[in-house]
Amino acid sequence: MSISPKAALLEEYALVGRALSAPARLMLLEQIAQGERGVEALADKTGLTIANASQHLQQLRRAGLVTSRRDGKSVIYRLSDAKTLVLMDLLRVVAERNLAQVERILRGLSEGADAPEPVSRDDLAARLSEGTVTILDVRPADEFALGHIPGARNVSLGELERIAVTLDAGTEIIAYCRGPYCIYAHQAVAALRRHGLNARRLEGGLPEWREDGRPVLADAQ
Amino acid sequence: MSISPKAALLEEYALVGRALSAPARLMLLEQIAQGERGVEALADKTGLTIANASQHLQQLRRAGLVTSRRDGKSVIYRLSDAKTLVLMDLLRVVAERNLAQVERILRGLSEGADAPEPVSRDDLAARLSEGTVTILDVRPADEFALGHIPGARNVSLGELERIAVTLDAGTEIIAYCRGPYCIYAHQAVAALRRHGLNARRLEGGLPEWREDGRPVLADAQ
DNA sequence: ACATCATTCAAGTTATTTATTGAATGTTAG
DNA sequence: CTAACATTCAATAAATAACTTGAATGATGT
Numbered sequence: 001m002s003i004s005p006k007a008a009l010l011e012e013y014a015l016v017g018r019a020l021s022a023p024a025r026l027m028l029l030e031q032i033a034q035g036e037r038g039v040e041a042l043a044d045k046t047g048l049t050i051a052n053a054s055q056h057l058q059q060l061r062r063a064g065l066v067t068s069r070r071d072g073k074s075v076i077y078r079l080s081d082a083k084t085l086v087l088m089d090l091l092r093v094v095a096e097r098n099l100a101q102v103e104r105i106l107r108g109l110s111e112g113a114d115a116p117e118p119v120s121r122d123d124l125a126a127r128l129s130e131g132t133v134t135i136l137d138v139r140p141a142d143e144f145a146l147g148h149i150p151g152a153r154n155v156s157l158g159e160l161e162r163i164a165v166t167l168d169a170g171t172e173i174i175a176y177c178r179g180p181y182c183i184y185a186h187q188a189v190a191a192l193r194r195h196g197l198n199a200r201r202l203e204g205g206l207p208e209w210r211e212d213g214r215p216v217l218a219d220a221q
Numbered sequence: 222m223s224i225s226p227k228a229a230l231l232e233e234y235a236l237v238g239r240a241l242s243a244p245a246r247l248m249l250l251e252q253i254a255q256g257e258r259g260v261e262a263l264a265d266k267t268g269l270t271i272a273n274a275s276q277h278l279q280q281l282r283r284a285g286l287v288t289s290r291r292d293g294k295s296v297i298y299r300l301s302d303a304k305t306l307v308l309m310d311l312l313r314v315v316a317e318r319n320l321a322q323v324e325r326i327l328r329g330l331s332e333g334a335d336a337p338e339p340v341s342r343d344d345l346a347a348r349l350s351e352g353t354v355t356i357l358d359v360r361p362a363d364e365f366a367l368g369h370i371p372g373a374r375n376v377s378l379g380e381l382e383r384i385a386v387t388l389d390a391g392t393e394i395i396a397y398c399r400g401p402y403c404i405y406a407h408q409a410v411a412a413l414r415r416h417g418l419n420a421r422r423l424e425g426g427l428p429e430w431r432e433d434g435r436p437v438l439a440d441a442q
Numbered sequence: 443a444c445a446t447c448a449t450t451c452a453a454g455t456t457a458t459t460t461a462t463t464g465a466a467t468g469t470t471a472g
Numbered sequence: 473c474t475a476a477c478a479t480t481c482a483a484t485a486a487a488t489a490a491c492t493t494g495a496a497t498g499a500t501g502t
Contacts, residue, residue: 005326006404010244012323013312013402017241022490023231026238039449052491054450064319073448073499083315090308091237098285098301102233105226181234183227243460260479273461275480294469294478444502451496459488466481472474 019063020091024048025056029079029088030181032066033207034139035146036078082211085179089204092180109183110190118203119174121212124149127174134167136175138184139206145219149176149209160188164195172198179205240284241312245269246277250300250309251402253287254428255360256367257299303432306400310425313401330404331411339424340395342433345370348393355388357396359405360427366440370397370430381409385416393419400426 019025027046031037037045043053057077060066065084068077079085096102106115127133128151135152137144144154155163167173173192177184185201192199202209210216240246248267252258258266264274278298281287286305289298300306317323327336348354349372356373358365365375376384388394394413398405406422413420423430431437 005330006402007244008326009323009404010247010402012320012326013247013316014242014244015320016312016315017238017243017247018489020238021235021242022238023228023235024490026231026234049492050449051451051493054448055490058450062320064315070449070499073446075449080315080319083311083318087308087311087315090304090311091234094237094285094301094304094308095233097304099233099236099283102230105229105233109226181227181231183230239459245460270462271479272463272481275478276460279480291469291479294476296479446500446502448499449497451494453493453495455490455492457488457490460486462484462486464482467479468477469479470475470477472476 016063016065016087019060019065020087022056024052025060026088026091026181028053028056028060029065029084030178032077032079033085033088033179033205034143036076038071038074038076040074042077079207085207085211089180089208106183106186109186111194114193115186115189116200118201120203121209121214124174124202125214127172132171134171134173136173136188137206138175138177138188139182143178143206147206147210147216147218149206150215150217152176155188157184157187157191160191164192164197167192167197169197172200174200174202176202176209177205179207237284237286237308240281240286241308243277245273246281247309247312247402249274249277249281250286250305251399253298253300254306254309254400254426255364257297259292259295259297261295263298300428306428306432310401310429327404327407330407332415335414336407336410337421339422341424342430342435345395345423346435348395353392355392355394357394357409358427359396359398359409360403364399364427368427368431368437368439370427371436371438373397376409378405378408378412381412385413385418388413388418390418393421395421395423397423397430398426400428 024046028042031042031045039054039057040050042057043050046053048056057066057068061068064080066077067080068075124133135149137148137152137154138157140156141154148154175185175188182205189199189201206216245267249263252263252266260275260278261271263278264271267274269277278287278289282289285301287298288301289296345354356370358369358373358375359378361377362375369375396406396409403426410420410422427437
């Protein structure tokens with residue numbers, strides 16, 4: 001303990017903050033939150049080189065945000081626990097609350113259409129059992145396969161325009177995607193509303209839904 | 222919006238993480254959590270130069286963690302809201318849970334004496350009304366003056382040895398300091414226990430106590 | 443044992459961040 | 473208006489972090 005313990009402690013706490021300070025690592029966290037994955041899959045999804053992704057993942061692990069295990073030839077990364085999700089969401093909440101820039105970006109996604117308040121997960125759960133709602137999962141098919149809300153229909157943003165005309169204008173549509181940092185649901189809701197449909201966004205994404213202990217359907221591996 | 226909105230958003234969220242990635246800024250946050258203060262006072266307390274502190278404070282402000290207002294010649298900084306405290310504490314929790322290094326540093330503070338579990342704020346509040354407990358505030362006098370738990374006695378670590386012999390071995394002693402990152406209370410409890418006293422640490426510090434909506438006594442300014 | 447595959451390590455380059463210094467800004471008091 | 477003061481800005485040097493490339497490690501299957 002050559003330096004003061006106080007400074008040493010702050011250094012360790014700052015390590016956690018530093019892990020959250022690079023967009024590349026937030027992207028990785030978002031992906032890992034969809035379900036555990038190996039380095040190559042994560043690198044693919046995020047557009048990072050494998051070596052680069054590996055290094056970022058090690059930083060996340062050192063900070064205690066993710067853990068890894070070896071599965072045959074692959075190393076599988078997953079979130080350590082729910083605290084990582086809470087941290088990720090707090091980052092978003094603080095940013096959205098205080099950074100005018102974020103407001104502008106999110107408003108830009110709606111392109112004129114007014115974005116309605118998101119639906120809470122409690123509300124959706126209640127409505128799910130009544131069957132009075134259409135749920136759209138706007139994530140890529142492979143993430144949908146790893147787990148999705150029961151009854152949700154997987155639609156890519158590209159297909160959305162084509163599918164919009166087939167949807168019932170009377171039934172409310174609720175769209176969700178990856179979670180705090182994902183903008184697919186924002187874009188889907190805006191597109192649907194331009195078609196005159198009654199669409200809203202789910203608060204949070206699949207990781208938060210799962211974390212609530214609600215049912216998640218996964219395709220057999 | 223020259224780059225993708227997704228990347229722009231992540232950049233903004235990462236800004237919040239980056240603000241939490243430097244020990245100097247965590248120190249500043251800890252100080253600001255004691256009560257609002259001007260740049261010079263914060264620089265003094267943290268040992269930073271004024272210009273340096275000013276720049277760090279602006280980063281914290283850009284990230285939305287603190288806000289500032291002008292009061293005469295001074296610029297006063299304060300925490301934006303309770304979310305900042307939650308973020309700070311989550312950093313500590315994640316670090317303590319996963320970083321063996323933190324464990325070692327904290328254990329080193331106790332120097333052999335086994336550290337008991339901290340007392341919850343609920344427990345302390347209950348015991349306060351019964352008057353069956355001695356509360357020690359081990360922060361510097363000026364921070365004590367800005368606000369402290371009613372009935373607490375302000376004692377510096379230096380005075381502690383001298384005062385230990387005057388304390389009743391039968392009454393439980395509860396020590397607190399600045400909050401998540403402060404180690405004074407750890408050290409005080411260790412010292413008192415070496416004197417055979419029944420001492421424990423309060424969970425969290427003054428900022429958390431205040432945030433709970435509990436009474437705080439401040440000396441007249 | 444050998445070849446193969448996924449991941450990590452190591453070294454070098456580029457880009458960011460930090461701390462310091464001195465000047466500039468904005469506010470109050472005389 | 474001017475002087476005094478607190479803070480911020482600007483420019484620099486030093487320290488850190490990010491990304492790339494190619495080699496090394498570790499596990500699996502033949």
